[in-house]
Amino acid sequence: MARLRTARLARSAKPFLARGGPRGERCPGCRLVPSHCVCSLHPVVPTRAGVCLLMADIEPLKPSNTGWLIADVVPDTLAFGWARTEVDPALLALLADPQWQPYVVFPGEFVAPERVVTEVACADASAAKRPLFILLDATWPEARKMFRKSPYLDRFPVLSLQPEQISRYQLRRSRRDDHFCTAEVAGLCLDLAGEPQAAQVLQTYLDVFTHHYLQAKHQLPPDWQGEAHQRLAQALGRTARA
Numbered sequence: 746m747a748r749l750r751t752a753r754l755a756r757s758a759k760p761f762l763a764r765g766g767p768r769g770e771r772c773p774g775c776r777l778v779p780s781h782c783v784c785s786l787h788p789v790v791p792t793r794a795g796v797c798l799l800m801a802d803i804e805p806l807k808p809s810n811t812g813w814l815i816a817d818v819v820p821d822t823l824a825f826g827w828a829r830t831e832v833d834p835a836l837l838a839l840l841a842d843p844q845w846q847p848y849v850v851f852p853g854e855f856v857a858p859e860r861v862v863t864e865v866a867c868a869d870a871s872a873a874k875r876p877l878f879i880l881l882d883a884t885w886p887e888a889r890k891m892f893r894k895s896p897y898l899d900r901f902p903v904l905s906l907q908p909e910q911i912s913r914y915q916l917r918r919s920r921r922d923d924h925f926c927t928a929e930v931a932g933l934c935l936d937l938a939g940e941p942q943a944a945q946v947l948q949t950y951l952d953v954f955t956h957h958y959l960q961a962k963h964q965l966p967p968d969w970q971g972e973a974h975q976r977l978a979q980a981l982g983r984t985a986r987a
Protein backbone atom coordinates (compact mmCIF):
# COMPACT_ATOMS: atom_id res chain seq x y z
CA MET A 746 0.00 0.00 0.00
CA ALA A 747 2.61 2.51 1.06
CA ARG A 748 4.65 1.61 -1.99
CA LEU A 749 1.71 2.16 -4.29
CA ARG A 750 1.01 5.45 -2.61
CA THR A 751 4.59 6.63 -3.03
CA ALA A 752 4.73 5.56 -6.66
CA ARG A 753 1.45 7.25 -7.45
CA LEU A 754 2.34 10.42 -5.64
CA ALA A 755 5.61 10.59 -7.54
CA ARG A 756 3.72 10.26 -10.79
CA SER A 757 1.13 12.79 -9.76
CA ALA A 758 3.43 15.32 -8.12
CA LYS A 759 3.09 17.73 -11.01
CA PRO A 760 -0.71 17.96 -11.23
CA PHE A 761 -0.83 18.25 -7.43
CA LEU A 762 1.48 21.25 -7.41
CA ALA A 763 -0.07 22.79 -10.48
CA ARG A 764 -3.47 22.73 -8.84
CA GLY A 765 -2.69 24.05 -5.39
CA GLY A 766 0.70 25.71 -5.62
CA PRO A 767 2.57 26.01 -2.29
CA ARG A 768 -0.74 26.76 -0.58
CA GLY A 769 -1.99 23.34 -1.71
CA GLU A 770 0.56 21.61 0.55
CA ARG A 771 -0.73 18.29 1.93
CA CYS A 772 0.27 16.05 4.83
CA PRO A 773 1.85 12.96 3.25
CA GLY A 774 0.16 10.82 5.91
CA CYS A 775 -3.50 11.82 5.61
CA ARG A 776 -3.53 13.97 2.43
CA LEU A 777 -5.18 16.86 4.30
CA VAL A 778 -3.72 20.35 4.63
CA PRO A 779 -1.30 20.35 7.61
CA SER A 780 -3.57 22.54 9.80
CA HIS A 781 -6.29 19.85 9.53
CA CYS A 782 -4.04 16.76 9.74
CA VAL A 783 -5.76 13.76 11.39
CA CYS A 784 -2.60 11.66 11.75
CA SER A 785 -2.57 12.06 15.55
CA LEU A 786 -5.95 10.28 15.62
CA HIS A 787 -4.99 7.48 13.27
CA PRO A 788 -6.46 4.26 14.73
CA VAL A 789 -5.22 0.75 13.92
CA VAL A 790 -7.50 -2.17 14.73
CA PRO A 791 -6.28 -5.75 14.45
CA THR A 792 -8.66 -7.55 12.09
CA ARG A 793 -8.99 -11.09 10.78
CA ALA A 794 -10.47 -9.73 7.57
CA GLY A 795 -8.34 -8.20 4.86
CA VAL A 796 -9.18 -5.70 2.16
CA CYS A 797 -7.95 -5.75 -1.42
CA LEU A 798 -8.52 -2.50 -3.29
CA LEU A 799 -8.52 -2.60 -7.06
CA MET A 800 -8.16 0.99 -8.11
CA ALA A 801 -9.00 2.51 -11.45
CA ASP A 802 -5.80 4.24 -12.41
CA ILE A 803 -6.87 7.77 -11.57
CA GLU A 804 -8.20 6.99 -8.09
CA PRO A 805 -4.98 7.05 -6.06
CA LEU A 806 -4.35 10.59 -7.22
CA LYS A 807 -7.28 12.08 -5.35
CA PRO A 808 -6.63 13.30 -1.80
CA SER A 809 -10.28 12.65 -0.93
CA ASN A 810 -9.99 8.98 -1.89
CA THR A 811 -11.06 7.06 1.18
CA GLY A 812 -9.20 3.90 0.20
CA TRP A 813 -6.29 5.37 2.15
CA LEU A 814 -8.43 5.45 5.29
CA ILE A 815 -9.10 1.73 5.04
CA ALA A 816 -5.37 1.12 4.78
CA ASP A 817 -4.85 3.30 7.85
CA VAL A 818 -7.26 1.29 9.99
CA VAL A 819 -7.12 -2.28 8.60
CA PRO A 820 -3.54 -3.61 8.73
CA ASP A 821 -4.09 -6.16 5.94
CA THR A 822 -5.12 -3.74 3.21
CA LEU A 823 -3.52 -4.21 -0.17
CA ALA A 824 -4.04 -1.95 -3.14
CA PHE A 825 -3.45 -2.58 -6.81
CA GLY A 826 -3.91 -0.39 -9.81
CA TRP A 827 -6.25 -1.99 -12.34
CA ALA A 828 -5.59 -2.22 -16.05
CA ARG A 829 -7.59 -4.12 -18.66
CA THR A 830 -4.54 -5.48 -20.45
CA GLU A 831 -2.27 -6.54 -17.59
CA VAL A 832 -2.57 -8.05 -14.11
CA ASP A 833 -0.09 -7.50 -11.31
CA PRO A 834 1.43 -10.94 -10.48
CA ALA A 835 1.33 -9.94 -6.79
CA LEU A 836 -2.46 -9.64 -7.06
CA LEU A 837 -2.74 -13.14 -8.55
CA ALA A 838 -0.49 -14.48 -5.78
CA LEU A 839 -2.68 -12.84 -3.14
CA LEU A 840 -5.86 -14.31 -4.65
CA ALA A 841 -4.24 -17.77 -4.71
CA ASP A 842 -3.00 -17.57 -1.09
CA PRO A 843 -4.86 -20.33 0.83
CA GLN A 844 -5.16 -18.27 4.03
CA TRP A 845 -7.75 -16.04 2.30
CA GLN A 846 -11.30 -16.55 1.11
CA PRO A 847 -11.77 -13.72 -1.41
CA TYR A 848 -15.17 -12.08 -1.87
CA VAL A 849 -15.81 -9.66 -4.72
CA VAL A 850 -18.02 -6.89 -3.36
CA PHE A 851 -20.45 -5.96 -6.11
CA PRO A 852 -24.23 -5.49 -6.55
CA GLY A 853 -25.83 -8.92 -6.89
CA GLU A 854 -28.37 -7.91 -9.53
CA PHE A 855 -25.60 -7.72 -12.15
CA VAL A 856 -24.26 -11.20 -11.43
CA ALA A 857 -25.36 -14.81 -12.06
CA PRO A 858 -27.48 -15.70 -8.98
CA GLU A 859 -25.45 -18.82 -8.11
CA ARG A 860 -22.39 -16.64 -7.45
CA VAL A 861 -24.12 -14.21 -5.14
CA VAL A 862 -23.82 -14.44 -1.34
CA THR A 863 -25.13 -12.07 1.31
CA GLU A 864 -23.22 -13.46 4.26
CA VAL A 865 -19.59 -14.12 5.01
CA ALA A 866 -19.12 -17.85 5.59
CA CYS A 867 -15.76 -17.55 7.32
CA ALA A 868 -16.77 -14.83 9.77
CA ASP A 869 -16.23 -17.26 12.66
CA ALA A 870 -12.82 -16.74 14.26
CA SER A 871 -12.26 -20.51 14.18
CA ALA A 872 -12.80 -20.73 10.40
CA ALA A 873 -9.82 -21.99 8.45
CA LYS A 874 -9.76 -19.04 6.08
CA ARG A 875 -9.84 -15.29 6.61
CA PRO A 876 -12.21 -13.20 4.51
CA LEU A 877 -10.58 -10.95 1.92
CA PHE A 878 -12.90 -8.28 0.56
CA ILE A 879 -12.12 -7.17 -2.98
CA LEU A 880 -13.39 -3.63 -3.49
CA LEU A 881 -13.48 -2.01 -6.90
CA ASP A 882 -12.46 1.53 -6.03
CA ALA A 883 -13.74 3.47 -9.01
CA THR A 884 -16.71 5.32 -10.41
CA TRP A 885 -19.68 3.07 -11.11
CA PRO A 886 -19.11 2.77 -14.93
CA GLU A 887 -15.42 2.00 -14.31
CA ALA A 888 -16.28 -0.53 -11.61
CA ARG A 889 -18.64 -2.37 -13.98
CA LYS A 890 -15.92 -2.53 -16.62
CA MET A 891 -13.38 -3.77 -14.07
CA PHE A 892 -15.79 -6.47 -12.92
CA ARG A 893 -16.48 -7.69 -16.46
CA LYS A 894 -12.90 -7.57 -17.66
CA SER A 895 -11.13 -9.28 -14.75
CA PRO A 896 -11.52 -13.02 -15.51
CA TYR A 897 -9.29 -13.89 -12.53
CA LEU A 898 -12.16 -12.76 -10.26
CA ASP A 899 -14.72 -15.08 -11.88
CA ARG A 900 -14.10 -17.98 -9.51
CA PHE A 901 -14.93 -16.06 -6.34
CA PRO A 902 -18.30 -15.48 -4.69
CA VAL A 903 -19.84 -12.04 -5.08
CA LEU A 904 -20.80 -10.43 -1.80
CA SER A 905 -23.87 -8.32 -2.42
CA LEU A 906 -24.76 -5.79 0.26
CA GLN A 907 -28.41 -5.79 1.28
CA PRO A 908 -30.85 -2.97 0.46
CA GLU A 909 -31.17 -1.89 4.09
CA GLN A 910 -27.38 -1.67 4.41
CA ILE A 911 -27.13 0.26 1.15
CA SER A 912 -29.82 2.72 2.15
CA ARG A 913 -28.07 3.45 5.42
CA TYR A 914 -24.93 4.00 3.38
CA GLN A 915 -26.63 6.32 0.89
CA LEU A 916 -28.17 8.31 3.69
CA ARG A 917 -24.74 8.88 5.10
CA ARG A 918 -23.20 9.46 1.74
CA SER A 919 -25.65 12.17 0.76
CA ARG A 920 -24.10 14.37 3.43
CA ARG A 921 -20.68 14.08 1.88
CA ASP A 922 -18.67 15.07 -1.12
CA ASP A 923 -18.21 12.46 -3.81
CA HIS A 924 -15.62 9.71 -3.36
CA PHE A 925 -16.56 9.08 0.25
CA CYS A 926 -17.86 5.64 -0.50
CA THR A 927 -15.20 2.94 -0.53
CA ALA A 928 -14.43 3.18 3.19
CA GLU A 929 -18.13 2.92 4.05
CA VAL A 930 -18.47 -0.21 1.96
CA ALA A 931 -15.41 -1.66 3.73
CA GLY A 932 -17.09 -0.84 7.05
CA LEU A 933 -20.19 -2.80 6.04
CA CYS A 934 -17.98 -5.73 5.03
CA LEU A 935 -16.21 -5.73 8.40
CA ASP A 936 -19.61 -5.82 10.07
CA LEU A 937 -20.56 -8.88 8.01
CA ALA A 938 -17.22 -10.44 8.89
CA GLY A 939 -18.19 -10.34 12.57
CA GLU A 940 -15.83 -7.47 13.41
CA PRO A 941 -18.20 -4.73 14.59
CA GLN A 942 -15.58 -2.78 16.53
CA ALA A 943 -13.31 -2.48 13.50
CA ALA A 944 -16.35 -1.48 11.42
CA GLN A 945 -17.24 1.19 13.98
CA VAL A 946 -13.72 2.55 14.16
CA LEU A 947 -13.45 2.71 10.37
CA GLN A 948 -16.79 4.46 9.98
CA THR A 949 -16.17 6.96 12.74
CA TYR A 950 -12.63 7.63 11.48
CA LEU A 951 -14.20 8.31 8.10
CA ASP A 952 -16.55 10.79 9.81
CA VAL A 953 -13.59 12.51 11.49
CA PHE A 954 -11.70 12.63 8.20
CA THR A 955 -14.77 14.01 6.40
CA HIS A 956 -15.21 16.68 9.06
CA HIS A 957 -11.58 17.80 8.72
CA TYR A 958 -11.73 17.61 4.93
CA LEU A 959 -14.87 19.75 4.69
CA GLN A 960 -13.69 22.25 7.32
CA ALA A 961 -10.43 22.66 5.40
CA LYS A 962 -12.35 23.11 2.18
CA HIS A 963 -14.43 25.88 3.77
CA GLN A 964 -11.34 27.34 5.51
CA LEU A 965 -12.70 26.71 8.99
CA PRO A 966 -10.79 25.10 11.89
CA PRO A 967 -11.64 21.49 12.83
CA ASP A 968 -13.65 20.91 16.02
CA TRP A 969 -11.43 18.54 18.02
CA GLN A 970 -14.22 18.00 20.57
CA GLY A 971 -16.95 17.60 17.97
CA GLU A 972 -19.46 14.82 17.53
CA ALA A 973 -17.35 12.82 15.10
CA HIS A 974 -14.32 12.91 17.41
CA GLN A 975 -16.42 11.81 20.37
CA ARG A 976 -17.79 8.85 18.45
CA LEU A 977 -14.35 7.80 17.25
CA ALA A 978 -13.04 7.99 20.82
CA GLN A 979 -16.00 5.91 21.97
CA ALA A 980 -15.41 3.30 19.29
CA LEU A 981 -11.79 3.10 20.41
CA GLY A 982 -12.79 3.09 24.08
CA ARG A 983 -11.09 6.34 25.15
CA THR A 984 -12.07 9.98 25.64
CA ALA A 985 -11.59 12.61 22.93
CA ARG A 986 -8.36 14.55 23.05
CA ALA A 987 -8.48 17.75 25.12
Ligand SMILES: [Zn+2]
Nearest residue numbers: 772775782784
Ligand atom coordinates in the same frame (compact mmCIF):
# COMPACT_ATOMS: atom_id res chain seq x y z
ZN1 LIG B 1 -1.74 13.99 8.43
